Amino acid sequence: MHFFKYKKKELYAEDVKVKKLIELYGSPLYIYSHKTLLRHFKAYNNAFGRYPHIICFALKANSNTAILRIFAKNGGGADIVSGGELYTALKAGISPKKIVYAGVGKTDDEIRFALRSKILMFNVESEDELKKINHIAGEMKTKAPIALRINPDIDPETHPYISTGLKEHKFGIPIEDAIQYYKTASRLKNIKVMGIHKHIGSQITKISPFVDALKRILILIEELTYKGVEIKYLDIGGGLGISYKDEEPPVPKELAQHLLPLLKGKEMTLIMEPGRSITGNAGILVTKVLYLKQGYEKEFIIVDAGMNDLIRPSLYGAYHRILPITKKKRPDTFADVVGPICESGDFLAKEREIPEVKQGEYLAVMSAGAYAFSMSSNYNSRPRPAEVLVKGKEHFLIREREAYHDIQKKARIPAFLK
Ligand code: LLP
Numbered sequence: 001m002h003f004f005k006y007k008k009k010e011l012y013a014e015d016v017k018v019k020k021l022i023e024l025y026g027s028p029l030y031i032y033s034h035k036t037l038l039r040h041f042k043a044y045n046n047a048f049g050r051y052p053h054i055i056c057f058a059l060k061a062n063s064n065t066a067i068l069r070i071f072a073k074n075g076g077g078a079d080i081v082s083g084g085e086l087y088t089a090l091k092a093g094i095s096p097k098k099i100v101y102a103g104v105g106k107t108d109d110e111i112r113f114a115l116r117s118k119i120l121m122f123n124v125e126s127e128d129e130l131k132k133i134n135h136i137a138g139e140m141k142t143k144a145p146i147a148l149r150i151n152p153d154i155d156p157e158t159h160p161y162i163s164t165g166l167k168e169h170k171f172g173i174p175i176e177d178a179i180q181y182y183k184t185a186s187r188l189k190n191i192k193v194m195g196i197h198k199h200i201g202s203q204i205t206k207i208s209p210f211v212d213a214l215k216r217i218l219i220l221i222e223e224l225t226y227k228g229v230e231i232k233y234l235d236i237g238g239g240l241g242i243s244y245k246d247e248e249p250p251v252p253k254e255l256a257q258h259l260l261p262l263l264k265g266k267e268m269t270l271i272m273e274p275g276r277s278i279t280g281n282a283g284i285l286v287t288k289v290l291y292l293k294q295g296y297e298k299e300f301i302i303v304d305a306g307m308n309d310l311i312r313p314s315l316y317g318a319y320h321r322i323l324p325i326t327k328k329k330r331p332d333t334f335a336d337v338v339g340p341i342c343e344s345g346d347f348l349a350k351e352r353e354i355p356e357v358k359q360g361e362y363l364a365v366m367s368a369g370a371y372a373f374s375m376s377s378n379y380n381s382r383p384r385p386a387e388v389l390v391k392g393k394e395h396f397l398i399r400e401r402e403a404y405h406d407i408q409k410k411a412r413i414p415a416f417l418k
Pocket of ligand 1: 005058060061079101164199201202203204238240273274275276277310316370371389
């Protein structure tokens with residue numbers, strides 16, 4: 001559920017007309033609903049109730065500082081995968097004691113930064129990494145808190161690019177080798193074993209992969225406890241899907257109803273790393289229709305947002321609902337909604353049944369709150385859009401639209417060319 005709704009044929013973000021926001025902030029524009037963000041965040045908190053838990057929002061889905069601040073103020077933590085995300089999470093006011101750090105390629109500098117910041121734990125993905133963290137912690141005369149990321153070999157039945165917990169994937173360590181890894185970790189002087197981690201994929205629309213993966217992990221935890229390895233934190237990752245079109249993914253409450261019975265009597269703190277299910281449907285991308293064009297076989301609606309602003313359709317063939325911001329009585333047509341980028345892969349929708357639109361009208365690309373702005377780029381030297389947060393009748397600029405000089409800011413011309 002979200003708070004982008006038509007009122008008298010005009011699309012509103014909460015209580016503000018989208019058209020008004022476009023007039024104020026320009027196009028293309030990312031718009032987020034505060035109420036939706038909060039509702040989704042709280043849905044997790046409420047679902048897991050009294051079982052000790054931390055919601056570590058996955059920054060990769062959306063790393064806008066103001067949005068992160070909303071979660072921080074409500075007790076949220078962060079799941080990060082880079083030094084940059086650590087920096088952003090801290091800037092947003094997220095407590096380092098609620099930050100978990102995953103990713104297969106942590107650099108020495110990033111490890112040092114995380115140790116200095118005293119994060120909750122590193123989710124370690126290989127033996128080399130474990131040894132590297134131990135070494136750096138030794139140099140810094142500290143102990144590094146870690147969990148091992150286990151690859152439970154579970155098919156999340158999602159898009160192949162966004163599933164992560166199968167044998168062929170680069171993530172985590174094979175479950176059969178886990179005991180050996182924990183033994184190694186326990187022997188390392190500057191490592192402190194805190195927990196266990198798994199994440200099997202994203203946009204998962206069924207409960208069963210979560211249940212199956214947790215069952216596997218719990219068997220492993222029992223074995224570890226028997227062997228004297230204490231697991232305080234059980235990090236089950238993120239991955240819950242959202243409805244882009246007609247998917248009917250479970251909500252956090254249903255997930256909790258299936259997972260909590262398995263955890264009964266187990267004294268651990270549960271960590272979850274949701275990303276998409278919190279911000280995905282809390283954001284939209286509004287774009288202007290620049291031109292209409294009849295090709296050989298197709299009609300094209302050319303808009304001012306491209307794959308640099310929202311890459312999901314180009315990269316995964318992802319479906320995002322596209323709605324006119326003003327509803328009118330008009331026939332539907334079939335068209336490709338394409339951006340201005342010089343690539344055939346630059347499209348927001350293909351062969352889409354869409355109401356006939358006119359030049360100068362605006363379209364809202366829905367479900368653009370996760371992996372949207374965070375995956376944007378300056379390709380074709382295009383400044384990134386502004387981001388606006390709506391709260392009831394109020395609206396706030398939470399990221400300025402980039403200017404041409406922003407794109408050039410880091411460029412240098414060597415003296416011999418001057
Ligand atoms: N934790 C870990 C370790 C992850 O790798 C991910 C996502 C998450 C948590 C958050 O998962 P979520 O709750 O958002 O499903 N760019 C792709 C999605 C990539 C997801 C990568 N990992 C997309 O646009 O669909």
